[in-house]
Amino acid sequence: MDLDLRPGAEVPLSGAAGQTAATHALASAAYRDGPVQGLMKADNDWAKSEFKKGxxxxxxxxxxxxxSRAVQVRMLGGARKQMIQSFGTEPQSVVEHCLAANRIRRERDARLTALMAVFGLLFLPGxxxxxxxxxxxRTIAGAQDKRAGALGVAALVAFGVLALLLFVRFPLSGFWGLYARAALIxxxxxxxxxxxxxxKYAKDLRSRWGGLLSGGGVPAKIPEAVPRAPGESSAEKLRRSLAQLSAEQQSNIVFYAGPKGILGMGTRWGAWQLAEDLVPREPDSEIHPFRSWDxxxxxxxxxxxLERGPLHSGGFPTPSIKHWIVSPVGEKATEVERPKGAEVDGYQIKDFEIQRICNEQQFGSGNRHYLGVQFTLWDGQLVITLMITVTVLHHTLRIEVTGHALxxxxSLFTTKPKPEEREVSRSVKFWETKTKTLPLVKVNEVVRxxxxxPFTWVPPLGDWLGGKLKLPEPFGLRHVWADKPWRHRFMADDALRAATPVLRVVHAAAMKxxxxxxxxxxxFDNRSKFLSAQVQGATPSRADLYEA
Incomplete structure (x- = not known):
């Protein structure tokens, strides 16, 4: 058994239980091959990636x-913008796999650069x-026309034949004649x-791609995360960047972008409001003072x-219950900005400020407070969030519950690697066929x-020559490539079923x-019963669209 004793940080996938499938799927993109344009098909309706051609x-x-390069620069770059939380996934693990994939490609490119120097630079004309x-x-084949593609192949074959003829009967003689022949071959x-x-490296990348989607523990090795000398600062900088990414993922601030809903949680598919006047139970008495926070x-x-019930029927898994501060941003905003000041500790709004916002910021401009109940299901592939807010205006108490589903x-991220195969006739028993496995790397891919x-060592030059991927903003690893849950019957059922018990618990607690x-x-009790009956027939709607 070979032991890998190279220095480096072997970072195992740390996806928490119930969150591995979505994390693995996104991480597998770092090891994939195929055209970059395929990634554009995975974008949702409002978040569009862009590939700037070189x-x-x-x-x-x-x-x-x-x-890999786009995610690494966007998530760890020194001048990066604020991130949107990726609920149901662990973005740090995805970024670590992007770093690991880039390291593997750098090793490959180092060998290819040496070959390019010996067989390419020394014989540059050929x-x-x-x-x-x-x-x-490649230019002719880019016309997406079979005839044009065939013409491109024919042109390449013709060039090869011409090169062979020149090699046999080159017009020059002596040293230049020999050099010209060598430059062609x-x-x-x-x-x-x-x-x-x-x-060799394609097999390694594909094995990691397949291993992640098969549920195997594929580690992400990051040698650059381990200091090699006492004064080395790059490893410490990388460690801090990864820690910052994890801290931002745990932030209690989210952003509402109009019809796009709460970024990272998805659009609202349902809203139920209980609003009635506050009157004393006894005509001659008064209501004891209380606040929204109570x-x-x-x-x-x-x-x-919630996870407890009278029957042993499985029921709810333990949900994540968290106080959220929702900050409004424009529908077409290209970046978000988190609050700063004495009320903020890193990426967290402090408890006393949460209580103040809950009690005081209920009307007009400013951030709002919500209590969120979040279920992460289907190995992280479905995230159900129910947000509760309480407001008191004049004599009216309003309790609103909204449903969000991510x-x-x-499916692009969940496709496993498949070998290139073709059925051909047998040489002797020509009436029978056999499956022939084609090479992983084709001729034109080796050339590419x-x-x-050599240009990957200077990334800006490589981007200028070949192009680069621009990720949609505001960027979060999960919501950008999330599909609609309503296409999956069981996922849709889970989202709809979660609303009724949560709504009833909220109303019961408030009325107490x-x-x-x-x-x-x-x-309040009459209105609660009406809503309780209404939510049983819940169907997903576009609650964030207010149509006149």
Whole structure:
């Protein structure tokens, strides 16, 4: 058994129980191959990725290369913007796999760069001719026309035949004649060697891709996270960036973007409001003073008992119950900004400020307080969030419960690697067929990887030549590539079923506070029964769209 004794941080997937599937699916994109344009199909209706094309399509990155670099820069870059929380996933684990995938590709590119220097740079005229032929073929094939693609292949074959003829009967003699012949054949020899290197690393990347989607524990090795010398600061900087990412994921501040809903939680699919006047139970008495926070605290305590029931029927898993501060942003906002000041500790609004917002900021501008009940189901593929807010305006107490559902990651991220196979006729028993496994790395892919390798050491130059992926803003790993849960019958059922018991617990807890403080709860009780009947026939709607 071979032991890997190389220095480096072997970071296992730390996905918590019930959150691994979505995390693994997103992390697998770092190891994928295929065209980068495939990632655009996974975008949802309002968050669109963009690929800025470079000067030459021959240097264009594939899906895994573009995804890994874009996520690494966006999540760990020094000038990065604020992130949106990725509920149901662990973004740090995804970023670690992007770093690990980039490390594997750097090892591959180091070998390909050496081959390019020996067989390409020393014989530059021939290398440029071969690269020009492949670029011409790629340009013609880019027309998405079978005839154009066939023409590109024919042009490449014709160039190969011409190169062979020149090698046999070159017009020059002496040293330049020998050099010209070597310049034509050396890139081909380098390509054969490079093909073996590309095949080796392609198998490694694909095994990690498949391992993540099969539920295996594929570790993300990050040597750059381990200091090699006492004065080395890059490893410490990377460690702090990853810690900052985890802290931001745990933030209690979320952003409401109009029809887009709460970013990271999904749009509202339902809203139920209980609003009645506060009147004393006895005509000659008064209601004992209480505040919105007293009602919220009672609701919070009762929601902690949700997983308990009179029957042994499985029931609710333990939910995450958290106080949220919701900050409004524009529908077309391209970035978000978290509050700063004495009321904020890192990415967390302090408790005393949460209580102040709950009691005082109920009308007009400013942030709002919500109590959230969140269920992470289907191994992290479904996130159900029910948000509760309590407001008191004049004599009216309003208790509002809204439902949010974040669906599974797009099916692009859950497809496993498949070997390239083709059915061919047997040589002797021609009436029978056999399955032939094709090489993982095709001819043009070897050329692309080898030509691109020297420029990966200078990323801005590589981006200029081949292009780069621009992620949609405001960016969060999960909500950008989340699909609608309503396409999956069982997921839709789970979202709809969660609303009824939560709504009833909220109403019961609120009315207990009202009753304890001498308020008449008859009207509240009648309205609660009406809502309780209404929520049983709940169907998903677009509650964030207010149509005149």
């Amino acid at each position: 000067k030459l399509s021959l240097f264009e990155p594939n899906l895994g290369e573009a995804f 290398t440029l001719l071969w690269l020009g032929a492949f670029q011409l073929r 050396a890139p081909v020899v380098g390509w054969l060697w490079a093909k073996q290197v590309c095949e 009602v919220i605290k009672s609701i919070h305590d009762q929601l902690r008992m 669906g599974p990651v797009h 990887l080898t030509a691109r390798a 506070v009202l009753e304890d403080n001498g308020a008449d709860i008859e009207r």
